[in-house]
Amino acid sequence: MAVPLDCIYGINPVFEAVRAGRRQISRVWLNKDGGNNPRLRKLAQFLDSRQEPVAWVDRAALFELCGTREHQGVVLEASAFEYTPFADMLESPRLVLLDSIEDPHNVGAIMRTAEALGWGDVLLPRRGSPLILPSVAKASAGACEYLRIAVNCSANQYMKIAQEAGYAVAALDGSGKVSLEDVRAAAPAKLLLVVGGEDSGVSQFIINNAEYVVAIPQKGRINSLNASVAAGLALYVLG
DSSP states (O other): OOOOEEEEESHHHHHHHHHHOOSOEEEEEEETTOTTOHHHHHHHHHHHHTTOOEEEEOHHHHHHHHSSSTTTTEEEEEEOOOOOOGGGGTTOSEEEEEESOOOHHHHHHHHHHHHHTTOOEEEOOSSSSOOSOHHHHHHTTTGGGGSEEEOSSOHHHHHHHHHHTTOEEEEEOTTOSBOHHHHHHHOOSSEEEEEEBTTTBSOHHHHHHOSEEEOOOOOSSOOOOOHHHHHHHHHHHHO
């Protein structure tokens, strides 16, 4: 049976996909006119050291492969991302759930921050959030390759299962009466952080049942934070 393949693009995502070793690499295409790009040259040397199959092509061929001009001179064909069953994550002290975040750039940015700050487990609902698409891998700068990511429940189901497993739930919401510092001081042994989309926010069911509904105080005139920025603040304080 044929193995499903992804076309990953961008220098950092391709480098990390190869370095992480989670995917089966089929082929890498590099821009034959990119010799003056030191990052591309470094990537080519790395691929050669790993004995990965490389083809040198023009930019038009790269665009045909990935459908975007954001490829930075490289496209990798590899096996599809392997997700982790949620049940396998329930020993982790920290989980982050992305509830109805539809923008791949926000999803990828949150994953990049989560990986950098030691949050290794990310929950994506079955519907309402993008999976690990090439655009998400690009936005995460390859960080998704090092995360365990589950996609087998709805947001509400994730919360209910997590609470049954002993997690306290902290949901980010502008109407919250609790601060990030309050949650940190409470020091729950197991914590599920829920970040909602910029339009719909965290679902009302989760707000109603969370142990902590957390607001991030703001002093400026803009009435809301980007979802990935709010997540970054919370991941840092609660990590």
